C-alpha cells in the first residue's frame with residue numbers, strides 16, 4: 001500500500017504517517033511545503049518506507065504526478081485545500097480522504113460525487129475524530145434502531161490535573177478560531193439551518209474526569225451530511241463542544257480580538273492577516289514543545305454521540321463514548337483519535353474493504369464495529385450504551 | 396368482593412379505602428381504633444358512603460378481629476395500621492382463610508412474616524406483605540429488572556420526595572412519623588455479597604440522579620424491608636436501600652431525634668404522663684386529619700420519586716434496568732402523592748380477591764406481583780413508571 005499524505009508535518013499528519021508505518025508498514029510519501037519540517041517529523045519514525053517530499057498542494061500538476069503513483073491521497077492540510085486536492089485525486093484515479101470540510105466545503109465536495117463514481121474511486125469526506133469517528137458512531141447507533149429521530153454530538157477535552165497552563169487546542173488553532181466566529185449549521189425538524197455562534201447551550205454528562213460540561217453549538221461537518229446519509233427519518237443533527245472553562249475564555253478572547261480575521265493588517269511595513277499570525281505562533285510553540293523532553297501530562301479527548309429513535313415501538317437511545325488518553329508507552333498524545341482514522345481508512349481503501357464509490361462521508365461507507373476494533377488496537381476506546389425506554393402510563 | 400381495611404383513618408389507609416372503592420370497585424369495611432377518625436377520613440375524601448362500612452376495630456384486639464372476619468367474611472384484609480400489628484392480624488387472617496396484605500414490616504417483622512409461609516400454604520391462602528411504595532413498588536420494580544436480565548448482580552434502591560413551593564415546608568414526611576423516627580434511630584441493614592450486614596445509621600452517602608425537579612441528591616442507607624428479602628428471592632449479590640432526603644427534612648428529623656422525640660419512656664408533663672414518640676405521633680396525626688379537610692390545591696406541587704437500578708448481565712454483556720416511579724399530587728382527583736403507598740395494597744388486595752394472585756403461602760411483592768400489569772394499573776392512577784433498559788458494549 002502506498003499513501004500520499006499532504007500536510008505531513010502538521011499535528012495530525014505526523015501521527016497519521018506514524019500509524020501507517022507502524023500498523024501497516026505502508027509506503028508513504030510525506031509531503032508538505034517545508035522539507036526540513038517534514039524531515040524532522042519523519043526522523044522520529046522507525047521506517048525506511050517514508051519519503052519526505054516538498055509539495056505545494058495548490059500546484060495541481062505537480063500533485064497529480066505524485067498522486068498517480070499511490071493508492072490513496074490523504075489530505076491532512078487545511079480544509080480549504082480539500083476542494084483543490086480532491087479533484088486532482090479523482091482525475092488521477094486514486095482514492096482520497098481528508099479531515100473534514102468544515103460544513104461549507106463538505107457541501108462543495110459532495111458535488112463531485114458523480115465524477116468520483118465515474119473514476120471508480122472513493123473520496124471519504126471528513127475521517128478524523130470529529131468529523132469522522134462521530135459520524136461512524138451515528139451510523140452505528142442508527143443500525144441499532146428501527147427509526148432515528150435525533151443525533152446529538154458532544155466533544156470535550158482536558159487534562160487529568162486541572163492546570164493553569166496556556167490553552168493549547170487539541171487541533172488546529174485556525175479551526176478553533178473559525179469555530180468561534182462562524183455560524184454553526186444544524187438540522188432541525190428535517191431542515192438544515194444556521195444558528196448563532198455559541199447558541200444551543202446545554203449541560204451534558206461526559207465521561208470522568210470531564211463530568212458535566214456546558215456545551216454550545218459549533219460549526220462542524222456532521223450536520224451537513226448525517227441526516228441524508230444515515231436516513232431512517234433522522235430529523236435533527238447537532239454538534240456541540242463542551243469547552244474546558246479556561247480554554248473557552250482564552251479562545252473567545254482571541255476571537256474577539258480579531259485573531260480569526262483573514263484580512264491583512266499592515267504592521268511595520270509587513271502585511272499579515274491576524275489568522276496567519278496566530279497560526280504561525282501556535283505552530284512554532286507546538287514545534288518547540290514537541291522538541292522539548294518535558295514529562296507528558298495526562299490529557300484526554302472525549303466524544304459522546306447520542307442517537308435517539310425507536311426500536312420495536314419503544315423509545316430507544318444508542319449512546320457512544322469515544323475516549324482517548326495520551327499513551328505514555330508510545331508518547332503519543334490523545335490527538336491520535338484524529339490521526340488514526342485516516343490511516344485505517346487508507347488501509348481499507350487500498351485493500352478493497354470499502355466498496356462504495358463516490359464522495360461519501362464516513363457514515364456512508366465505513367462498517368462501524370470492525371472500525372471500532374481497529375481503534376481499540378490504538379487505545380482509542382469506544383463504549384456503546386443501548387437504552388430502551390418503556391413508559392407504563394399515558395404521557 | 397369485600398375487603399377489610401385496618402388503620403383506615405391513617406394517612407395511607409384512607410387513600411387505600413378510596414382506591415378500593417373508586418378504582419377497584421369493591422366493597423370496603425374501613426376500620427381503625429377510632430370510629431370518629433375513620434368516619435371523618437371517609438367523609439373528607441368524599442368516598443361513596445354506599446360502598447363503605449365504617450367500624451371501630453383495634454388491630455391488636457385479635458378476638459374482636461376474629462369475630463369480625465367470621466361475621467363479615469371479607470375476601471381480603473389490608474393492614475394499613477402500624478407494622479407492629481402485622482403478625483397478630485396475619486394469625487387471625489390465615490385461620491379464617493382470608494388473603495392478607497400490608498404496608499411493610501420494617502425488616503425484622505417482614506422476615507418473621509414470611510417465616511409463616513407454611514401455615515399459609517396449608518391453609519391455601521395468600522399473604523403478600525410489604526405492599527406500599529417502598530417496600531412494595533420498589534420490590535416489584537426489582538423483579539421487573541431481574542426478569543430483563545440473565546443474571547442479577549446488584550439492586551440499588553433510592554427514594555426521594557419534594558415540592559415546588561417557593562418556601563419549602565419543613566419536615567412533612569410522606570409516611571408515618573413513627574417510621575421516620577425508627578429510620579433515624581435503627582441501624583440499616585444492607586444485603587452485601589449474599590449476606591445481611593448492619594451498617595451505621597445514615598452511612599453509605601451517595602449522590603444519585605433522580606428525576607427533575609430533584610436532580611442530584613445525597614442519599615443514605617436507611618433500614619428498610621427490601622434488602623431483607625430481595626437478595627434471596629431475585630438471586631442478587633447486593634441489595635441496598637437509600638433515602639435522598641430533601642435537605643430541610645433531613646434537618647428537621649435529625650433535630651426531632653436529638654430533642655429526644657424517639658423515646659418511648661413516658662415523660663411527666665403538667666399532671667399527665669406521655670411518651671415523646673406518642674406525643675409526636677398525635678401531633679402529626681391531628682395535623683394530617685386537619686389538612687385532609689382543606690380544599691385540595693389546583694396545581695401539581697408535591698411529589699414522590701423512586702429509582703431502582705438493577706445491574707447484571709444480558710447475553711453476556713453488562714446491562715442495567717433502571718426504573719423511575721414518579722407520583723405528583725393529582726389535582727384532578729385531589730389526591731396527594733401519598734397514593735403511591737396506598738394504591739399498591741389496593742391493587743394487590745383486588746388481585747387476591749379476583750384470583751390473579753393466588754399462590755398459597757406468605758411472600759413479599761417481588762415473588763407474587765406480575766410487574767407489567769401492575770405498572771399499568773399504577774399508570775391508571777398517574778403513578779408513572781418508566782423503565783430504561785441499558786446494555787453496554789465495550790469495543791476494546
Ligand SMILES: NC(=O)c1ccc[n+]([C@@H]2O[C@H](COP(=O)([O-])OP(=O)(O)OC[C@H]3O[C@@H](n4cnc5c(N)ncnc54)[C@H](OP(=O)(O)O)[C@@H]3O)[C@@H](O)[C@H]2O)c1
Pocket residue numbers: 401402403404405406407408426427428429432433452453454455475476477478480498499525526527528529530531569570571572574680683736
Ligand atoms: N411500604 C411503604 O411504602 C410505606 C410507606 C408509608 C408508610 N408505610 C407504613 O404504613 C403504616 C401506616 O402509615 P401511615 O403513614 O398511614 O401512618 P398513620 O397516618 O400514622 O396511620 C396509621 C393509622 O393506623 C391506625 N392504627 C394505629 N394502631 C392501630 C391499631 N392497633 N388498630 C387499628 N388501627 C390502628 C391509626 O389510626 P387510629 O389512631 O384511628 O387507630 C393511624 O391513623 C406504617 O407502619 C408505615 O411505616 C409504609
